[in-house]
Amino acid sequence: MRLSNCPVNRNLVIAPGYFLMEIETPEIAAEAQPGQFVMIKTREGREPLLRRPLSLHRVSSTSIELLYQVIGKGTQALSQTRPGEFLDLLGPLGKPFPLPASSSGIILLVAGGIGIAPLLALAEQISERLKVKGQRSKANLKIHLLYGAKTKAHLVRISDFQKMGIEVSTITDDGSGGRKGLATDLLRKFLVSPHGNISAAYACGPRPMLKTVAQLTRNKTVPVYLSLEEMMACGMGACLGCSVRARASGIKYLRVCQDGPVFLAEDIILD
Ligand SMILES: Cc1cc2nc3c(=O)[nH]c(=O)nc-3n(C[C@H](O)[C@H](O)[C@H](O)COP(=O)(O)OP(=O)(O)OC[C@H]3O[C@@H](n4cnc5c(N)ncnc54)[C@H](O)[C@@H]3O)c2cc1C
Ligand code: FES
Incomplete structure (x- = not known):
């Protein structure tokens, strides 16, 4: 996991309220696996204070792509980012998708x-x-x-x-x-x-x-x-704000940011 300040290559509207952003970040791209996410500081300064989690939409050798929907102030700020501007990223975070065991x-x-x-x-x-x-x-x-x-x-x-x-x-x-x-x-x-x-x-x-x-x-x-x-605050396992109920006896909750975001359906209880 790395904290990087990275330039935005492009940030395009691809559907109503949907944006596709490419960020140049060779270090994060080198480690990133599908299913993982980054916590992104959507704007410089205090507001919004918390980073927002976004999934890796595509990974290449030097860059990552994010596909996001404008929901509130964080993603709204992100949508106004121009190519050449820099964003603070923390990642890659979370557990990736396990690949299928069978090849048929x-x-x-x-x-x-x-x-x-x-x-x-x-x-x-x-x-x-x-x-x-x-x-x-x-x-x-x-x-x-x-x-x-x-x-x-x-x-x-x-x-x-x-x-x-x-x-x-x-x-x-x-x-x-x-x-x-x-x-x-x-x-x-x-x-x-x-x-x-x-x-x-x-x-x-x-x-x-x-x-x-x-x-x-x-x-x-x-x-x-x-x-x-889920909604997340820290993204690093500290605040328990992203807990989901676990099915296994002996464990009450799992944290989406650290134990997930990918779970086997049988391991969690979705209320
Ligand atoms: C691991 C992970 C991966 C994600 N990947 C993507 C992605 O690839 N693309 C994408 O568009 N979004 C993704 N999200 C959701 C994204 O993080 C939220 O939409 C974003 O944080 C909203 O921030 P905001 O500042 O725009 O909205 P806010 O101002 O924080 O919220 C606006 C309103 O939306 C509600 N809200 C905010 N986030 C969520 C949420 N996650 N679920 C339900 N309600 C919410 C708030 O309660 C509030 O009412 C992901 C979330 C997680 C945890
Ligand atoms: S977001 Fe803080 S513990 Fe998961």
């Missing part, structure tokens, strides 16, 4: 809204690993993205997934892109269709979505990983 079957990615952010880095890592090992066609491993968003305009980066040979199914709250409904409706349908064996599932999105993903996959014997986006 279907890997399901389930994204709700801005929850798409960490799943692109994960998809790129899995695809890259298979390419290096020359396994993709031999092993018949398929990746399928089930992606729900508010409107068609909020369905972002789809072609980046498709370029890797990933099948993408979309759904929107208003029916403007794909069917009308939620990402979990796509999952419900997928689970009862004859698609072949699922070898692992990864989900990121609002808490109610993650809760439904956990419920729908409860009887599956495959690992289901949930990436949680």
Whole structure:
């Protein structure tokens, strides 16, 4: 983990209220793994005082990309950052997504809204690993993205997934892109269709979505990983502000910032 002051290469609007930011940070990029996050000081000075957590959306050799939605004053300040300006970053933090153990079957990615952010880095890592090992066609491993968003305009980066040979199914709250409904409706349908064996599932999105993903996959014997986006203060395990209830006896709570943000669905209780 490093604290770095890094220049912003670009910061573009890519959908209503969604920004894509690239930051030059060779040190953090060298250590970063999909599923991890950075704590970012969104503006110089006292306000907002606390850093904001954002997932690694993409990692290259010298830079990282962040995909963020403007929510409040922190992300609003971030959206006004211009190329060439510097930002304070702490990271990479948290535990990365474990990679699938099996090189066959279907890997399901389930994204709700801005929850798409960490799943692109994960998809790129899995695809890259298979390419290096020359396994993709031999092993018949398929990746399928089930992606729900508010409107068609909020369905972002789809072609980046498709370029890797990933099948993408979309759904929107208003029916403007794909069917009308939620990402979990796509999952419900997928689970009862004859698609072949699922070898692992990864989900990121609002808490109610993650809760439904956990419920729908409860009887599956495959690992289901949930990436949680709780509110955080310190991001380093000190304040306990990000606690989530643990299922294991003897442990009451897990900290999203240190024990997560990626958890096995069976290890946590989402209220
Ligand atoms: C590990 C992790 C990774 C994340 N990755 C991303 C990402 O890649 N892209 C992205 O857009 N966002 C991500 N988030 C969420 C992001 O951190 C918050 O949206 C951001 O901190 C909001 O800051 P703000 O100052 O703009 O809003 P604030 O002024 O802090 O909040 C505005 C309003 O939103 C509510 N709020 C703030 N944060 C959250 C939250 N996390 N969940 C629910 N309600 C909230 C507050 O209660 C308040 O009502 C991530 C969060 C975590 C913990
Ligand atoms: S944010 Fe402080 S302990 Fe997790």
